[in-house]
Amino acid sequence: MKSLTTDIAIMGSGLAGLTAAVKAAEAGAKVAVFEKRPFQGGGVSNTPMMTLVVRDEQEYKDKAFKVHMEYTNYSADAAMVRSWIDNSSHIPEFINRLGIDFLHVLKFDLDTLGRLPGYGGGFPNGMHIGDYYLLKPQGKGHGAAVICKRMADTVTKLGGDVRFSCPVTGLVREGDKVTGLVATEKDGDELHVNAKAVIIASGGFSDNPQMIKKYTGFTYTNNNCDDGGDVLFNTLPGARLTGDGQQAVWAIGGAQGSMGINGHNLVPGPGIIGNTPWVMKNQMRIIQEQPYLWVNQRGERFIDEDISNNHMAMGTCIASQPGRCAYIIVDEATVRRMEQVGLDHIYFIFPAEKLSDVRGQFEYLINVVGNKHAFMADTLEELCAQTGISLEGLEKTLKAYNDYCDAGYDAQFAKNPAFLRPVREPKFYALRCFCGGYQALGGIRVNGNCEVVDADYEPIKGLYAAGDCAAGNIWGDPPTGGIGVSTISFAHGFISARKAVEHAKAL
Amino acid sequence: MKIEIQDYCIRCGLCEDLYPQLFTLNIDDDKIDLAYDDDIPTDLEQAAQDARRDCAIAAIFLK
CATH class of the missing domain: 3.50.50.60 (FAD/NAD(P)-binding domain)
Structure with missing residues (x-):
């Protein structure tokens, strides 16, 4: 010794x-x-x-x-x-x-x-x-x-x-x-x-799935949420953040402090985040920042979408939805606007003002990469079949939401009228986002x-x-x-x- | 030209993301695997120079 x-x-x-x-x-x-x-x-x-x-x-x-x-x-x-x-x-x-x-x-x-x-x-x-x-x-x-x-x-x-x-x-x-x-x-x-x-x-x-489950209720994934997991992190690969310090302190009588997940809206998938999340491989991370229509699996809105770039708040909201996930849905008109006019939320990490070839990027992700969280469809029925979103719920939501867009006032959540973009014109695009990104923290x-x-x-x-x-x-x-x-x-x-x-x- | 990675490399995998023809992040062994332990092919020398410039911690040395 x-x-x-x-x-x-x-x-x-x-x-x-x-x-x-x-x-x-x-x-x-x-x-x-x-x-x-x-x-x-x-x-x-x-x-x-x-x-x-x-x-x-x-x-x-x-x-x-x-x-x-x-x-x-x-x-x-x-x-x-x-x-x-x-x-x-x-x-x-x-x-x-x-x-x-x-x-x-x-x-x-x-x-x-x-x-x-x-x-x-x-x-x-x-x-x-x-x-x-x-x-x-x-x-x-x-x-x-x-x-x-x-x-x-x-x-x-x-x-x-x-x-x-x-x-x-x-x-x-x-x-x-x-x-x-x-x-x-x-x-x-x-x-x-x-x-x-x-x-x-x-x-x-x-990096400790058991502690994450026990102390936060989330299910860890290192496989892009394709394995039933509902929280994924992009901290340093292999960082071995195992909670060993917390456990060493508890073992000698230190008290447990509050513990939780701090994560943002994050669409998982190969080709989106590699080892280095700040090196952009495509523009999905920019789309998930936008204040357009967001719904849960029931097809219901759940928040004034203007907060979609307030990462902690959006992460908290997504974590509260069924399946701990949510979808941003845009139609062809909004895609065209993002490509030709510009974006409503500029993301400081990837500060593009416009997108390019959104359809091509979706096609590549879906058909070449095999991403399971990017969707593109000609009809709402098809989109719901692909995503698992309730068609009945989404149709009901869209009826009201598109009316809000026409009226210029969001009677449900009072979203900034500048961000009210209807979902009407095929194709329809969706990204499924989970909560993740930053850290499972606390404990001592x-x-x-x-x-x-x-x-x-x-x-x-x-x-x-x-x-x-x-x-x-x-x-x-x-x-x-x-x-x-x-x-x-x-x-x-x-x-x-x-x-x-x-x-x-x-x- | 040979690539040498210093011990203080943080294994972030940036080099693999940008120059997969030269580097692979080996999480199990906590190291970066080099595609070429000896001289790299001449047509990859520019990529090696770029990798040295882009490294997050200046841990890529060329000899």
């Missing part, structure tokens, strides 16, 4: 873990990071790296706090939300110090916070509580991958120990405090780590200091958690958001490092 002694031991080398490692090492602590994969970075390495920053002015921080608490229906942990917001203003300087620039910075006035429609810069309405900082990427990737590499290098330069292919298998608790962890080295040897403090930053549980209950608490909400001394594994209570219970979690990972990294170093120095 091998052993190692350090001040701060950190499980996971994603954004939260490495932020904590850099900050703790800068504060003079001896740091050791344990990463199960053979390289640095967590699920964030595959995401558009736009981070939210609440500027360091009291009225902005107060407004952000109030908007966010209202967004979560006051079910978020107020102390944690306040702590996250207060710490977010340090993010830009921290990133710049790593030698990374921002591609864009979008600043918003106080009056606009909480009021912008759609994703705007990439966040759902409730997250419009600050400014957006988009990292400059490397090549055709995202800045998050680069920042994790720079942080790992920084930790090493500061004398820290970053160990790859070294999974943590358990925590060591003695009485009321955690005193270390157990890991498995690359050669298979067990490594006992004595630490004054341990920070868990192991990420979410998107922490207080506003990122201290892990037990069932009585009493902190377990020496144990902290940061990032997606502990982010549930920021989004409420159940979590109903989560896009833009990078801001939380950074802030959690700052907070957990500060508290862990204080604890270690006091011993």
